[in-house]
Amino acid sequence: MQAFLLFLMxxxxxxxxxxxxxxxxxxxxxxxxxTMVKKFKPILNDLEQIMSRELDEPVSIRMQVSSSYENGxxxxxxxKVDFARLGPASYVIxxxxxxxxxxxxxxxxxxxxxxxxxxxxxGSNQIQSVSELKGKRFAFGDEKSTIGRYxxxxxxxxxxxxxxxLANYEYLGRHDRVGYAVAAGEFDAGxxxxxxxxxxxxxxxVLRPIATFQxxxxxxxxxxxxxxxxxxxxxxxxLEYKDPVGLKxxxxxxxxxxxxxxxxxxxxxxxxxPEFFK
Numbered sequence: 001m002q003a004f005l006l007f008l009m010x011x012x013x014x015x016x017x018x019x020x021x022x023x024x025x026x027x028x029x030x031x032x033x034x035t036m037v038k039k040f041k042p043i044l045n046d047l048e049q050i051m052s053r054e055l056d057e058p059v060s061i062r063m064q065v066s067s068s069y070e071n072g073x074x075x076x077x078x079x080k081v082d083f084a085r086l087g088p089a090s091y092v093i094x095x096x097x098x099x100x101x102x103x104x105x106x107x108x109x110x111x112x113x114x115x116x117x118x119x120x121x122x123g124s125n126q127i128q129s130v131s132e133l134k135g136k137r138f139a140f141g142d143e144k145s146t147i148g149r150y151x152x153x154x155x156x157x158x159x160x161x162x163x164x165x166l167a168n169y170e171y172l173g174r175h176d177r178v179g180y181a182v183a184a185g186e187f188d189a190g191x192x193x194x195x196x197x198x199x200x201x202x203x204x205x206v207l208r209p210i211a212t213f214q215x216x217x218x219x220x221x222x223x224x225x226x227x228x229x230x231x232x233x234x235x236x237x238x239l240e241y242k243d244p245v246g247l248k249x250x251x252x253x254x255x256x257x258x259x260x261x262x263x264x265x266x267x268x269x270x271x272x273x274p275e276f277f278k
Contacts, residue, residue, distance in 0.1 A: 020057065020058045020059070020060060021051070021055060021057060021058070021059045021060070021230060022059075022060050022062070023059065023060070023061045023062070023082040023083065023230075023234075024061075024062050024063075024064055024080070024081040024082050025040070025044060025061050025062065025063050025064065025081060025082070025083055025084065025085075026064050026066060026072055026075045026076055026080070026081030026083070026084035026085075027040060027063070027064075027065055027066070027072065027084060027085050028065070028066040028067070028068060028069050028071065028072030028073075028086075028090070029065055029066065029067060029068070029174070032174070032176075033065050036065050037063065037065070038249060039249050039250055039251075040063060040085075040249075040250070041063070041249075042243070042245050042246040042249045043241065043243070043246035043247075043249065043250055044061045044063060045246075046241065046243050046246050047059075047061060047234070047237050047238070047241070048060060048061050050236075050237040050240070050241070051230075051233045051234060051237050054233040054236060054237065055229070055230070055233050064080075064081055068142070068144075069087065069090055069142045069143070069144035069145060070143075070144055072084065072086065072090065073086065073090045073093050073094045073097070073144065074097075076094055076098075076101060076221060076223055077094045077097035077098045077101065078098075079223045079224070079225065081223065082222065082223055082226060083104065083220060083221060083222045083223065083226070083234060084220070084221055084223075085218055085219075085220050086218060086219055086220075086221060087144075087145060087146045087218055088146045088215065088216045088217075088218065088219070088263055088266040089144060089145065089146040089149070089150045089266055089269070089270055090144055090146070091103075091218075091219045091221060091263060091266075092263060092266050092267050092270050093144065093270070094221070095260070098223075098224050100224030100225070101221050101222070101223065101224055102221060102222045102224070102226070102231065103219050103220075103221055103258055103259065103260065104219075104220045104221055104222050104231070104234060104235045104238055105219075105220050105235060105238040105239055105255040105256065105257065105258060106216075106217050106218070106219050106220075106255065106256050106257070106258030106262060107217040107218050107219075107220070107250070107252045107254075107255060107256075108217065108252055108253050108254045108255060108256045109217050109251075109252055109253065110253060111253065112217075113216060113217050113256065113258065113262060114214050114215065114216060114217065115193075115194060115195075115214070115215055115217060116193075116194040116212045116213065116214060116215065117146075117147035117151055117152060117191060117192070117193055117194065117212065117213050117214075117215050118191070118192055118193070118194050118197045118209050118211070118212055119152060119155065119189055119190070119191050119209070119210055119211040119212075119213075120179070120182060120189065120190060120191075120192065120197060120207045120208060120209050120210060121182065121188060121189045121207070121208050121210050122182050122183050122184075122185055122188075122206060122207060122208070123183070123206035123207060123208050124185070124206070125185075125188060125189075125208070127188060127189060127210060128210060129210055129211070130155065130156065130159045130161065130210060130211045131159055131160065131161075133156070133161050133166070133188065133189055134160070134161055134165045134166070135165070135166070135167050136166060136167055136188035136189060137166070137167050137168050137169070137186075137187040137188045137189075138156075138166050138168075138169040138187060138188065138189055138190060138191075139169070139170060139172050139177075139178045139181050139182055139186070139187040139189070139190030139191070140152060140153070140169060140170070140171045140172070140178070140190070140191060141171065141172060141173065141174065141175050141177075141178055141191065141192065142171060142173050142174070143171045145175075146215055146216075146266060146269075147175070147191055147192065147193050147215055148171070148175060148178065148191055148192065149171070149273075150266070150269040150270055150273055151191075151213055151215055151266075151269055152191030152213070153273060153276040154269045154272065154273070154276070155211065155213045156276065157275060157276045162276055162277070162278065163276055163277045164277075164278075170187075172190075175192040175193050175196040176192075176196055176199075176200065178190040178191065178192045179192050179196060179197060179200040179205055179207055180200070180205065182207060183200070183205045183206050183207050189210065193215075194212070195251055197209070215266075216262055216263055216265065216266055217252070219258060219263070220238060220255070222234065238255040239255050239256070239257065241254065241255060242254065
């Protein structure tokens with residue numbers, strides 16, 4: 001840090017203007033927008049400092065919260081943002097739109113690239129298994145959500161439940177909305193990520209899990225055309241990031257090297273999704 005400050009003093013005192021690397025970071029509102037800002041601001045502030053040291057020039061990162069999964073995916077695919085944190089299914093869709101998008105790193109959850117999605121019922125509901133959901137009401141998340149749509153619909157299909165076999169279903173957008181709606185009895189069951197499920201339990205929301213299934217942790221990706229110099233500095237900053245405050249806000253324990261092959265199960269879930277609606 002002292003060396004970097006000295007570097008700044010020398011440049012400013014000599015009258016030489018420093019170039020600034022300005023990056024736009026994209027994320028979509030899988031939770032409340034205020035929650036998203038609290039979650040990402042600590043790590044983005046730290047990434048600015050780490051990259052500034054790596055590149056020997058100031059780096060500024062602005063955050064853009066898209067209103068939907070689709071808008072967030074389009075933002076990185078079209079280059080409106082420089083790098084983004086996507087859900088696994090959104091990553092698969094984004095790569096279809098622009099195959100030159102590059103994977104920076106994957107989030108690590110308890111040292112793993114995997115975490116769980118949950119299908120839950122209300123505490124007062126007598127449903128004990130997914131096979132009992134035929135003819136019931138089901139709440140999904142966003143129409144582009146990995147857990148809220150693709151993996152949960154794949155799980156239902158594997159257990160003999162199709163869209164036509166449900167009494168009705170709706171897409172409620174955020175994971176927390178699914179949990180509240182199921183607890184209120186508006187739906188017999190719903191799918192949400194395990195971390196949101198646990199947070200709702202801590203708030204006293206009465207829910208009960210009837211199934212779990214695995215998901216892949218989220219990728220951080222760079223737009224096509226990002227300079228190799230900036231890409232390398234950003235990738236290094238993520239892989240070496242250890243600050244407990246930022247990681248706690250994110251709900252992860254770090255970042256790990258990943259590849260497109262890690263997301264092959266998600267590619268299959270997205271590709272086979274039309275089978276759920278037959």
